[in-house]
Amino acid sequence: MSRRQDQESPPLVWAVICLTMLALALALSIVLLTPWTSPSDAWNSDRLLAQYFTPEQVQRSEDFHDAVKWSSWLRLLTDIVLAAVVGFSPMGRRLVDVVRARQWRWGVQVVILVALVSVVVRLLTLPFSAWGHRVASDYGLATQTWGEWVVDLLKSFGITVLLSSLALVALVGLARRFSRTWFIPAAGVAAAAAVTVSFAYPILIEPVFNSFTALSEDRLKQQLLDLAERDRVEVSEVLVADASRRTTALNAYVSGFGGTKRIVVYDTLVESAPDPEISLVVAHELGHADADDVLIGTGQAAIGSALGVVALFAVLRWEWLRRPLRVGSAADPAVVPIVMALSVLAGFASAPVVNTVSRQVETRADLHSLELTRDRDTFIDVHRRLAVTNLSHLEPNPWLNFWFNSHPPTLDRIAAAEAWRDTHDADSSTDG
C-alpha cells in the first residue's frame, strides 16, 4: 500500500461507518414512525367510479392527464439527461472552463457555476413547463396570465439558486478547510440546514408566492377552532392563502412546527365548499398536526441530507466520476455541476420511498378526519369535489402512482371511507 493511500484510508473507513449508521437511522425511523396501516385498495374501482363520478367527469380527468402527461414526462427526462450531461460529460467541462478562465475567488466561481447550470437546465426545460401551463389553462385549472406565470417562475428560480449557492459554498468551503474529513462538518451543516429551511419556510418562502389572511368568517373560524380544541391539537392559526391568483385547485396543508405550526386553507376551498367540507379538510390537517408529521418529516430530511453528504464524499473518491470535468476534489469549485447532477438523480431515485411514506401518512390523516368528524358522507363529498375540481387522475397507473404520487388515489380514499363506515357500524352494533 502506498503512503498516500495509507494516509487517506482512515477517513474513508469513518465515512463508511457514518454512512452505515445514518442509513440505519433513516431506515429505522421510516420503519418505526410510518403508520403502516394497509391503505384501502379500491379493488372495485369500476363500481366506485360509476357510483361517485359521472362518465363526463371520468372522461375529463382522462383527457386532461392524456394532454398533460407528455409535458411532464419530457420535462422529467430533460431534467435527468441534462443533469447527467452537465455533471458527467466533457460538455459540462465547457461551463467549468468559462468560469475557470476568469481569476475569480472560489466562492464567486461556485455561485456563478450554480447560476449557470441552473439557467441552462431551466431554459431547456422551459418549453415543457410552458406547455404544461398551457394545458392547465385550457382546462381552467391555471388562472395566471403568462406574465404572472413568468414572475412566479423567476421567483422560484431565484430562491432555488440562492439556497443551492449557500449549500454549495458551504460544501466547497468546508472541503477547502478540512480536506480529508469535510464530510463530518458538512453532514452536520446539511442536517441543520434541512431543519432551518423547514422551520423558516412558512415565514420566509411561502409569503413570496402567496399572501395569508386570518379567516374572515367568524362562524366558520369558530367551528374550526372548536374542532381543533375537541381534537386537543395546538395550532397557532388557521390562515387562508390567496391561491386563486394562480389556480382553481382546492387544497389545504399544515406547515412549520413549534411556533410556526399552522394550518393553511386555499381561498378557492373556502369560497366554493360548504362549511362541513371545509371542516373535514381541516380535520385532515389536524391529523397531520396531531401526529407531528411535519416535525418527523423534517427530522428524516435532516438525516437524509447528512446521509447524502457522506455518500457524496464516498462517490467523489471515484476518479472516473471526476475525470470528465477534471475535478480534483470537493475543494475545487468545478465540483458544482457534479453535485447538482447527483442531487437530481438522488431526488428521482428516492421519490418512491418518500412518496410511499407520504401516502401512508396521508392515509392516517384521512382516518383522523373520519374519527374526528364521524362524517363519512362529507368525507366522500369533499374527496369527490377535490378530484373533480383539481382534475385528479381517477385511475392512475399503479407504478406511476407508486413512484410519483404523494397522496393515495381518490378511489382508494373513498374505499377507505366506506370501509371505515363498516367497521364503525360494526363497533357500534357490538357496543349497543
Ligand SMILES: [Zn+2]
Ligand atoms: Zn394531508
